[in-house]
Amino acid sequence: MDQKREIEDIKGNKKQLGCLGCAIQNGEVESPGGSIASTKYFDAHQDYEIPIPGFVILASKRHLQSIDEFIEEERLDFIEFLCRLRKTMRQAFDVQVIYLIQEEDTSHHFHVWIFPRYDWMVEKFGKKIQSVRPIMEYARENMKTSENLKKVDEAMEKMKTYF
Ligand SMILES: [Zn+2]
Structure with a gap:
């Protein structure tokens, strides 16, 4: 059984998970906002x-x-779904640059971050992998505003519609 820890979602609800x-x-x-899209083996959703x-x-x-635990069907499903999600982000709301990150040493099971890069991030935190954690901490502390949560919802709705 996994160790439980307190996790706070983007709307500020806390839960032991x-x-x-x-x-x-x-x-x-x-x-938050439910599933954007899913396949037989995978699910895509807004970061919790x-x-x-x-x-x-x-x-x-x-x-x-780890990806080396995928069965063959999962491998094919994964790459198809990943490409489709990437394309959706580009076409549904104009995300031109993303970072793909997957940590195997996480307390949660397999997931890939499809991390969008926006101009405000580059201006405030610079580029490359070392900027990601500070951006995430900044967002966690400062972006739980109703105005920004509306943008989060809108991005999800656009993706769902595009799919
Ligand atoms: Zn799990």
Whole structure:
């Protein structure tokens, strides 16, 4: 059994959770705004904790840690879904640059961050991987405003419609 820790969603609701991926899959919590799109093996949703519009998490439905645990069908499903999500972000709300990040040493199960890069991030925090954590902390502390949460919702709605 996973160690539980307190997790706060983008709207400020706190909950003790073990594996966040499993909690979302079994309905213990709902990702903010619900699922953007899903396939047989994967689900895409807004990041649970960080209120950046279009910060999409592509998570496996199964509890696994690494891509080398994928069965063949999951491999194909994964790359198709990832490409489709990327294209959707570009076309539905003009995200021209993303970072793809996957941490295997996470307390949650397999998920990829599809992290959008916006001009305000570059201006405030610079580029490259070392800017990502400060951006996330900044968003967690300062972007839970109703105005910004509306932008998060709008980005999700655009993606859902495009899909
Ligand atoms: Zn899990």
